[in-house]
Amino acid sequence: MFFDLFPAGIFGLGHQGGGDRDKKENEKQGTFHYFLLTHGSGSLFDEISVVDATALLASMRPGSFLKVPDQSLRVDFVPDVIIMSRRIFQSLVVILTALPVIGLRAATPVFEKDIRPILKAQCFQCHGEAGETKGGLDVRLRRFIAKGGESGTAIVPGAPAKSHLLELVKAGKMPKGKARLSDAQIATLEAWIAGGAPTVRTEPETLGPEHAFTDEERAWWSLQPVKKPAVPALTGLENPVDAFLAKAMREKHLDFSPEADPVTLLRRLTFDLTGLPPTPEEVDTFLNETKRDAGAAYVAAVDRLLGTPAYGERWGRHWLDVAGYADSDGFTERDLERKEAYRYRDYVIASLNADKPYDEFVREQLAGDEIAAREGLNANSPTAAERERYATLLKATGFLRMAPDGTGVQNDVAARNACVSDTLKIVGTSLYGLTVGCAQCHDHRYDPITQADYYRLRAVFEPGFDTKNWRAPGSRLVSLQTKEQKAEADRIEEEAKKIDAVRLEKQEAFITEVLDKELAKAEEADRGALRAAYREVAAKRTPEQTALLKKYPRVNQLSAGSLYLYDTTYQTKHADELKKLTAEATEVRATKPLGDFVQAFTEVPKAPNAIPATFVFHRGDPEQPQEAVRPSDLTVLAGWRAVEIPENDTTLSSSGRRLAFAERLTDGKHPLLARVLVNRVWMHHFGIGLVASAGDFGALG
Template sequence: MGRQKTMMPHTSQVRRRKLSVVAIAVCVTVAIAGTTLSAAEPVQFEKHVRPILKTHCFLCHGEAGVIKGKLDLRLRRWLVRGGESGAAIAPGKPADSYLLNRIRSGEMPPGDKKLSTVEIDVIQRWIAAGATTARPEPETIQGNEYLSEEDRSYWAFQPVVRPDVPQAKNRHQVQSPIDAFLLRRLEEKQLEMSQLAGPTVLIRRLTFDLTGLPPTPEEVQRFVEDRKPGAWERAVQRLLASPQYGERWGRHWLDAAGYADSEGYSDDDRVRPSAFRFRDYVIRSFNTDRPFDEFITQQLAGDELVPPPGQTLAPGQIEALAATGYLRMAPDGTGSGGVDAMVARNEVVADTIRIVSTSLLGLTVGCARCHDHRYDPISQADYYRMRAIFEPALDPKSWKTPDGRKLSLYTDADRAEKKRVEAEAVKVDDERKKKTEFYITRTLEEELLLVPEDVREPLRAAYRLASGKRSDDQKKLLKKYPSVANISGGSLYLYDRRREVRAGKLDAARRQKEKKFLEAARKAHPDETVTQASLAKLNPKAAAELEADRKAANRLRSEKAADDLKTFTARAEEIRSKIPREGFLRALTEVPGKVPTTFVHFRGDHQQPKQKVEPAELAVLNLKTPVKLPLNDKSVPTTGRRLAYARHLVSGRHPLVARVIVNRIWMHHFGRGLVSSPGDFGVLGERPTHPELLDWLADEFVRGGWQVKRLHRLILGSWAYRQSSRRTPGLDRLDPDNLLLGRMSIRRLESESLRDAILAISGSMNAKMFGEPVSVMEDAVGQIVLGKENLDGERKPTKTIDLEGEQFRRSLYVQVRRTRPLGVLETFDVPVMTPNCSKRASSNVAPQSLMLMNSDFVVEYSERLAQRVESDAGPDRRSQVLRAWQLAYGVTPPAEVTDEMMGFVQRQVAAFEKIKKKGDTTTPDKRAMANLCQALISANRFLYID
């Protein structure tokens, strides 16, 4: 892969082990594969020991039919039975247990990854306690798959059950059922939610949240002055109805979907010309409040909802097929050279499964590609059953490269217009051909005059004969006279130069001849003044000869074949420029009638196919609401697998999908999900802080028709969302991480919102929506900036390419290159799609401050903001600093802050006066105001949402 972004680890990636002191006894708690075990708690094989063995030992002792040393560790009785070296454990006798001794000595497992002392202690305690099981074990494990009771009972795999809304003591803070759930947890610790934030804080929070842009000072003022009941609800409705809502919330989904405008996989990171149509589909879907069940179904199986694509696509087909771009977002190197084709194809399938499983299921199914999942109850067979759902459209054995998958958006009218315009252009082409032949003939005759007369006719005949029909003598003759042999339409410009040289020689000869004629005339007419003008009267024949020479030279200069032919080419190009541009869709489709067979790949190696599998839901999710996916649905032109799977996911009975979606929406409103690992609801992920609230929201979402805007209104109408972010000693002591949501969390602007906010307040933003992305390039010093490639081999600009205002568009429309993230966005943690992003990092590092101080982008737009301030406020300096603060923060500053800004500007003016140079076009006043604007942009008040 290309350059990868280094990110701060998420809390879901860093597992914490806590020491807690309980009143009388010290109780050590340890994390074992997502469960917690105290020193006083009995060790259970199923809950504590088996997960350890599965993680470290099953690969060689039980999984995929591999039983090294004839020792299978998957069941307790097989441990007692042992293998070639005897019993693996001696119940009640840890010291005599062969397995434990090999682990303690470091001999097992092989390699660098050894068991921790905590894990070894768990196994030792279990053996010492008699090595018992909580329940009878199965007689055998069918197909190497076994789901324990612990696997089956894991919270995320249970059906969503709508809980009753609890009764809170602090009823005045219950503005929504959400508040009741939160207050119950808070009241258990004698806490309550914080007071409501002020109106200026709320409108800024809400506007950024729903549109990704700052409110204007006028919008803030209108909200503050709106005293009528329902002011908040009206603000919510106004922002949900704005086009910028779809841009903001579409960006969130594009993270989960792994949206990119380049293929990735290899260093060349080829551009995807048509990926933007999926981005536009997502934006429109959020703006129109497309029900999320329909949204999911179209993305997974849009092509199966409409007739197979023909020569012309209907609008409904275009929409449904554009949606399947979701399944075309994975890095795809199959169209590049220098890669192993089968490896690259299988990687595309694997990354597609990662995107689907993390964005919709909240599971890391990809971890089961090479072996059973080490922590979650997902077998390797499960992985390949899921792969079988998508393989009819992503079959490595019948592969289509990215170019081979694109679908034309040409209509019948486009094709008719193209045919008409092309016919017109062909007429010009024909004229050019005739003119070219004329010039070739003229040049040939001119060149023949320069060779001996006796070879002119043989040369002419040899030249006119097709090369394959020439005799050896003719070939030799042409080789002897290359000036004739090399005449062609493409070389006429060279003969134009030869004509120019000949014209020069004619001019020189004419001047010499004229000189002689004048001298002769002066001798013949000594009493007259002989000039060029009078020569015509004195010697008409000489004058006529000179005029003929002059015209011959001018004719040689003016009748340039190449220049004349260029006019024909330009005319044809101008005509062809009117041909309707052909657009394409990056879509996923199946080849009708092809039903591939899917096999489990031993150790994930595509060259080692083993048992055959059929499409199916993950076994652990298929227990309570079993679903049978079709192998080949005869009622549709495709296999129908993805459509059946999509309908299963959005049936309302799936335990994960609604939970995952509402959790993701909650995360974007509060900065943290109820499950803080939105892409991993599995054992290694975090547990929900409020499981009942999560289930209530999931059920409410489904009951409400999967309407996202309805869910927004529900969340935004809560006291919890509108509360202050102010910290208090009580909250910090009892809930330092704000998991109980006794206050709102302060959040830093995401990279795109930061750039967009700067564009907005400076008055520079181009609000154009949709369409092709704004291209990025590497500049002369290696920074990734907006622009079209214009560097030569020495990395020097060859020309300036005008972006025609495109550089002012929102960051959503900036080209997403996997190896070339825009510099200003990369500094503030824009994710690199490898293959997608479930949760963004939010770092606080020195390069961010340096970027705000020194980047060309911030400096330029600070100057633009200063220009806007002067335009809005006029020449009065105090009015200018007031306006600068208002534009940056939406409110009027207190008098003391205004005085501080005035002092800052005055000091800056004085400093710039001292270093002012003759010829400076920017006055010290303008520079000082630009510096103030840059300071406002760089302040935490601008960078963070309160």
């Protein structure tokens, strides 16, 4: 499987299945633990240490060993990995070193690369975006700027002192409000004007959707296809991973740190995999085994730690943090409890301990219910294994129920929209590594994500969120009760009802006994009518009957709850007997096999043409829907892969959108998912990711 990436769980999952022992040991010895053995055990070397990830990242900055393209570690990921090996681990590591190429800045800034990003972040909102051109000025193209607006020409190429735009920016009059361009940005703008305000290419005659991004924006490193790297041809290395590090290090006359001592190595390994220190007994065992065969001792320690429940509990926490796991809804002060949320938590832990491949792990969380439907699974599937898989798939979709949700208390349009938008933020940062939520109200200021892209992604999940037919938290639970359990529950209910009938019969006899005594106290002429009035349903009594009962309030107030007021011996003669029967019925009902309930993300079974439409909201306001959009992946990827998501899978009772999206995301060719997941695993082993901002692989990351 594509995401069956990590050997024996070293990088986030459990044991690999199959394969002989020697092959398994060789694979493990060539992976993560090799880094622990060879990097950073003692003093850090001058410019790079794998264990000290901060130093590693520092070494990747300009002026250090990551300098220019032909000298950098900028390589890409191998997309066709299936089983973890040294070659594959090398690929996993180097994918995350695919950092932007650090080249030399051109002497003169150019519009597309240097100026447009500044204007997009600070000026587009008032001058060009969504048809807004305050003062008649549009800054989306160089020629628009040169043309100017109501105040005349905005810039004079080659003459910064005569450029009105630069004058306003320097004076702090643009942008409006508190935002200001930095001194560096102003200097860049001035240098661009002084250099003649050049562009890299001829500008389009008109701006359409196809011009939403520049070539420079499309070329952002994390949005490029993953590729197989060429391993530097170096000798004297035990692992291909080291070749990428050693190439640059040798140019600096540097070498790797000495191997860590066995105790330090075991301590690192145990903390990384379980979050706990090794026990003295474990240390002694490891030291003794290391004396006989260090490699075999390490493999045995890895196997032992991966076999403990603490492994999944430790690494499950990392993913649960990303998913925003919470045992309550948040959003409002009442903070309602999510009584079934723990099932998603347990699913995550169990998945890691079961060595579930990451592609399967992601697909289940995005579309477990649709996978179950495709496989024909339900609570009444014939085998226990099928029923268990059905339950697991539903539990997985709890990922999409983790966002703060105030609709259990404040079920209005704003609260519903906030729940959807927070879910998209979680999806964006956890799986894309991009802040897609920043495009909810306008095009993303720094990354190539349009506002329409945001709502196209929302359309993938809209059928399950349908804000017009919203399901509050309490109505989203899915019962796992089987038909056999239901039949048994019905049988038990009939048994309990028989006990109820006996109790009611006895209670009615007691009421009749008291009623007869009270009627005997009434005037003889009223007794028959009074009995009839009492026995009549209150809502159907005639005015005469109501008046008669008011005349005799003791009859009017007679009920099962007031019997003790009429008979001082009632408590000892009858009440205890009735309470015993009530308790007996309750005990019988308690034996019903109700089945579990799951807090799942599902869609209401669709009627023809009933899938809710998704609209772009003007400035993110759900009360101002504009044009409708169809579901798709990020359109910036459209140049080299399909991005549209089918709107309706006619083979399913749901839309099928989430399943289609999940399959695209995990097809082995998506540029973001592998990079993001591997980076998170690296981060949790070394303290900081090769991309330090694990949730933002964009320009601000």
